[in-house]
Amino acid sequence: MFAFVVNRMLQAIGVMLVVALVAFVISTYVGDPINNMVGQEATHEDRAQLRKDLGLDDPAPVQFGRFVADALQGNFGISYQMKRPVSRLIVERLPATLELVFVAAVIALALGVIGGVYTGLRRNAVSSRAIMTISLVGVSLPTFVIGILLIYLFAVLPKGCIHGFYLFGQLLFTCAELAAISLPSFGRGDTVDIGSWQSGLFTADGWRHLILPGITLSLFNLTLILRLVRSEMMEVLRTDYIKFARARGLTNRAVHFGHALKNTLVPVITIAGIQIGTLIAFSTITETVFQWPGMGLLFIQSVQFADVPIMTAYLVVAALIFVVINFTVDVLYAAIDPRLRADRAATGRA
């Protein structure tokens, strides 16, 4: 087990170094940040001086070495655009992304598992087929289209009401009621400061702001988990031990939830873990659409500005998140599943 852990750690360090190198190389091709940092009246000499001050004239290996040495101390430099330390910027923006991902993950997991179990158990019912078809929407529509659509349906339309909302000639909601239940289209709303963590989970306004972006971000994973659980469920229900459990006379509930579901969930957890890493690192599009002040939005803004310190720091942090999650999942797997451990011992030298 120890050798396994050490092995994984070395691999992790190797991955981090490669990512840092790639981030660094890319940053030399993104364009000239100097132009964005000075006004249009600055002279050639000013720009050359600024370039020298920032160390942009040094050879690439020197700049990379400096970058790695600083990064190991948690110092990612100072943002060209905002002139604030990058590490502090990332720490400020991380809570927003993590809360959004938390809500999206909960929605995806809860609805995905419930939906998957339901459609797995009642394979041919009309409702199941309907759910499967609608879930296709989650994977086929791009995230920004879903986001804009939800904004239009829940933020713009209700407020544009003139006569009230009628269905089959009956007045269901007055305009005032619609406006009251409409949802906000951007931002985090009122947040509470808990130390340096700005949280939107403790105010009603914060929760209202979390709904639309949370749904948008969760849709893809929801569909993924739903289909995964469904197919795993159908697979597990065909196995021998389920047949024996039924033969023994166990109730449906005991069979489905006591035995089948537990075995279904193992691969789902692996996938969900990786997907959460993806959500954290790549919530960029949802954050841009909903102006959610998280790391993804910070990253997009830094690309447009050629703010190299933020870009490289973000890529390194994203890689770190993935590496940590995958490392945890691997170790957990080996800890949970004795077969993995036994195999390694068996194939080891001796």
Next chain:
Amino acid sequence: MNRWILTTALALALAAGAPAALAKNKLVWSSQGDALTADPHAQNEGPTNTFNLTVHEPLVSRNRDMKLEPALALSWKTINPTTWEFKLRQGVAFHDGTKFTADDVVFSFQRAQLPTSDHRNSLDTIAEVKKVDDFTVHFVTKAPNPILPNQITQISVMSKAWAEKHKVEKPQDYKNKEETYAVRNAMGTGPFKIVRRDPGIETILERNAAWWGWKTAQGGGNVDELVYKPIKNNATRMAALLSGEIDFVLDPPVQDLDRVKRDPKLKVLEIAQDRSIFLGMDQGRAELRNSDVKGKNPFADKRVRQAFNLALDRDTIKRVVMRGLSAPAGIITAPAINGHSKDLDTPPKANVDAAKKLLADAGYAKGFTVKLDCPNDRYNNDEQICQAVVGMLGKIGVKVQLDAQSKTLHFPKIQKRETDFYLLGWGVPTFDSHYVFNFLFQSKGSWNATGYKNEKLDQLTTDMAGEIDLPKRNGLIAAAWKQAKDDVVYLPLHHQVIAWAMAKKVDMPILMNDQPQFRYAKVAPAPAAKKTN
């Protein structure tokens, strides 16, 4: 930890049940990019200047018609060719109550001239700023400068005492690893003061009731709370306006204006801006970098440049690409700029046959290929304008290869002289033609990538900078424009027309320099306070 969170939640629930505060006149507005810093001298950039000039004030500002008006300076005049005297307004206080005096002016201008200030290039004619008495300041210039007041309208006056107390006597230096106190905090004399600044998320300003200008023609606004929330995504920003979450959008995309106009609760204001969009051609090189013409440079021949000028159909661009929001141009400076005249600004009528004939005369009857560099995220519909230009030049036989990139990649090409043919836009914050000649026509102008070198024009530019006899100076400017137009240095396309979208309950004039002045803004009073839940 758990108990702490619980108490916080409980406290919040109770607070939410309390009755609403006194109804305040609130204006919430949005645009794409937030101010970069609250330090007024660190960055010379549009949104940053807009923000800083709401919290601070300059000595001289511009009114609704872009004419100079007194702000912190009551009057100004030259007492000798190289000295301007400014008499300052009395009885003005900073937001913390300290009195405004000449010391603050001297400090601010010296600070704005430091190497780490991004405004120092506008002030490079100033040799010294001297205090004469508490309310009089002398600006000594290196050479006679007739337009000094025009050049200082974006320079904010900071509180010297406050800057010294918080150790921000210098604007942020990039070499420092820490941010200075001035990046997120400010002390000015302006109509609004900072309550909370969360860069990129939200900035809340509140009314400075002690401001001198509220009851004058330079004020008149009734806004108590000014909230700014940047929204990068165009669709989301417009959705927020349509849903009433935002009252005013500074930069609505052109294609959404019809939708806004149709909404009964919203309105659109339009005005011609001081920014002109034009094409530049490298006529200085012996051979173009990306063309099939070898051994010579087609742009060096004036007939080729004239042919291009005639091939551009500015009216069609206005109608199709800009949806009516542009003013076709004959020179690269807009109507409100000193030196502009209607005659000069009349564009030639598009004439494909005449253009082809000129090309043939120059020896390019079969046309040639050339590469056009274009930004895609800076000016209104910049990439679409370039695509239209490609089509129009194709009609006269010139095959254009379009390279549209982010401004971060495009502008360095111009400054490093690495482009044959490019699109550029230029705003004139001083509202005087010298600014245009200095950067775009002078042979060593930092944004002149045309390789155009005309000693007569260089001399005119230097002369107009120092000529204090105004009629004589305007004569020099007119001569310079005539020379520039005759030589077909640039191909003017149009002057931008900007549009602001806002709720009908907001009453605020639209301004040519795209800098909203919230001191004029009036919002319809909020409904009577009621209990919230």
